[in-house]
Amino acid sequence: MSEPAETTTAADTPRFRYTAALAGDIERRWQDFWETEGTFDAPNPVGELADASHPRAGAPKLHVQDMFPYPSGSGLHVGHPLGYIGTDSYTRYKRMTGFNVLHPMGFDAFGLPAEQYAVQTGTHPRVTTEANVERYRAQLRRLGLAYDNRRTFSTTDEDYYRWTQWIFLQVFNSWYDPEQRKARPIDELISAFESGARVNPAWATATPVEKRKIIDDHRLAYVSEAPVNWCPGLGTVLANEEVTPDGRSERGNYPVFKRSLKQWMMRITAYGDRLIEDLDALDWPEPVKLMQRNWIGRSQGAHVDFATETGGGTITVFTTRPDTLFGATYMVLAPEHELVATLTAPTWPSGTKDSWTGGHATPAEAVADYRAKAAAKTDEERQADAKEKTGVFTGAFAVNPVNGVRVPVFIADYVLAGYGTGAIMAVPAQDTRDWEFAEAFDLEIIRTVQPTDGWDGGAFTGDGPAINSARTDGDLDLNGLGVADAKARMISWLEARGHGTGATTYRLRDWLFSRQRYWGEPFPIVYDETGLPVPLPDSMLPVALPEVADFAPRTFDPDDADSEPETPLSRAKEWVEVELDLGDGPKRYTRETNTMPQWAGSCWYELRYLDPKNDKVLVDAANEAYWMGPQRPGDTGGVDLYVGGVEHAVLHLLYARFWHKVLFDLGHVSSVEPFRKLFNQGYIQAYAFRDARGIAVPAEEVVERDGAWYHDGEKVTREYGKMGKSLKNVVTPDEMCETYGADTFRVYEMAMGPLDVSRPWDTRAVVGSQRFLQRAWRLVVDEETGAVRISDDAADEKTRRLLHKVIDGVRGDMEELRFNTAIAKLIELTNGLTGLAEPPREAVEPLILMMAPFAPHLAEELWSKLGHTGTLTYADFPVADPALLVADTVTYPIQINGKVRGKIEVPADADEPTVRAAALSEIADHLAGREPRKVIVVKGRMVSVVL
């Protein structure tokens, strides 16, 4: 390396001080070096990226990945790279401990903002997106992040989305076999129907088109006419996961309506059980696992059939508490339930209470009125009204199958059409909602579980012995059984008598997979004259996005629920209408004009990093097995460490797991899960300031005086939140690199707290990290002359002990991602060395190696100044000498009744009686002749005396 260019600084700043300018010079040089040398290229076992001569070829592997960013137009602020710097520090450390490290970075570049910008300005989304990606690359490069640059891509690259489309075809060409609990090729289902191995009564007589429909209904990707979330304001439909609990779009906050529309779906529900069960094997934060469990919402219980008296058919309910069936005193259907019309009685039966009729003369009127009111309510209003139970009696009665008792049937909006069967048996004694309804409508309450002593009334949902739960004929008696046993007994009775079956239901719905947008992956699907979908062969991939004049989907008045989606691609007429030869000669086809949701590209990118140049397969089996395969029996495989924000807990992470499992079932990957270990980093937030009018003022211009804040002499108020343009509190990594240098910025971000904790940004405090690096620099370089001032003499005993204590501590911290405490220890070591006239090489070299993960440019520079050639990337991380970790003397604090009253220093190997005697003599004054009641000596720790 060449000597640094002379830095221009104030006249009296020492010429060789580690200033921002010098740091910038060092950083640029090393970034160029790393890039030219391909320093961070990780060798694959096979293929184009294999390299048997690499220092880590064949070494134990480590695959660490960040959730890749969407490259937004405003670039990075200091909060964005927190996780990237964390994984970079960790992987640089692991490289030095012998691992072959894969740490790639890419860009999730399809998505709404580029499209909306395109709509406003007419700029093609590809142009905007590529410019943003270049800006991100430059910003990340400047931070010295050690990526394997051969493995980077954007999801918008044709080479990439070609494989996204290929995976879609895999999903489309599969069905889920519940017996084998896995996806299988659709051809196997067709063969099974043909041979009769699987019985489908309609198959034998079906026409070819009908057979296609039957098959299409089994595919894992399918078109369905079903209620979906239609968002007129965005002009597109949305997945359930993209709709907020108050019924609005997560992006844009527009109203969302339930509309029945023909859309692509993915059968993620088939994987509900496996998605829940396999969570147990993952090393993920518990809250994220819990959110996924809740979202999937598996509940186990039974379907129970209730006969109806009026000939309206059988009402099937789902219940998690079949044990309480003797306490079912009424039933409720969702207002939209299909049996409501046929059930509703012509007149009010005798015994109808006034409160049940809603003031109407006939059940039909009451039902019609209630249904109209319920339909008019938005989800939001429905929730707001949730406290008060409403409903009306249908005039119909059903028969409780367990004891033959007649129970009235109501409709009420507290029962949801979309969950279970849309109908419930109501057991007020054991269900809070049913209790509230029963009180409001004066219905009977029969306890079937004995509440605990002192229960003050209300529904009892806990465990207890069953009561009032026996048939008079002795055929069934649950009394005395606990809830679990009673459930099991009841289910077997229902099954034996044909009244019901054990059952499991899910809250999870199938994944709505099509969007009415331009900037997304086109579907590799065309439609023939039957209107049924036809998959394109692999040879026709990629299906490239066509050029269009107008990128916008048709949007509507956000409240216009009856509007119809219209896709941008449908306007590219010459693209949509196409002649193809799909095996039976050239024919006219119509292309699918929806595009895939933004999640598609991020559903599998962890796999493409493994083998990004491969144009034969998605990922070579040997490369996949090496980087992501299971490491031992029972292991799920997957990325060894995946770092990102908790906001993707159910969206991205659920979809990616689903796709990965399909690919596993079809034999394309050996790992069962995409991400073995997940880590949620915290957020860096910032203070923002507003003046008296409530307008945000530039945060950097605000000064603090006596606990108040002022801007231009005017008092302003402070708030805490995200960094953003509108709050005028954005701080960028570029500014930090300019003012302090990238290494200082990196050290500061890692030192300011644990990686998983959110915290406020404080530019003023960055100088502390710069001072640390300056002190370390000064250990090696004379600031005035630039000469290396290291001594080759042995370190003194004290220095040596400090060094090895720090090595030991830093290794432990690095393994556990405790970067803040690792840096604190490095600062202690540095401070311990700065006092020495000539710092010993023996201690300085390990210090530099240990600093390398956090301040890689500085470390490389000092390493070469100490006479080493090339990079330290693959140098060995220091190892502590165990002999130097045990002290030869130990200081024991002495407590009297829990308060420290003295200290003694004794040889480390002193036995207990010696320590005890020394301690008692030390505190003789405090004892004043009294005999201690008890003396506890904790070896190596302390002495506790009780008076």
Added chain:
RNA sequence: GCCCGGGUGGUGGAAUGGCAUACACGGCCGCCUUAAAAGCGGCUGCCGAAAGGCAUGCGGGUUCGACCCCCGCCCCGGGCACCA
């Protein structure tokens, strides 16, 4: 309402049963400087002149000893919310 996570100096944080407040910021004092900045050194939990006392959200408990374990409560952040 239910389920998670958290509450430690002026600030970010350290300590997972054994000397509470490591490390850093800020503040104060000093060195250097014509001066300022930068840099370097010292002090800095609170009360108190000191001796000493008091401090890890609040109240109890277990223990020789509790920020740490247990019980009850308060506050902050997040998730879910009529899911039968």
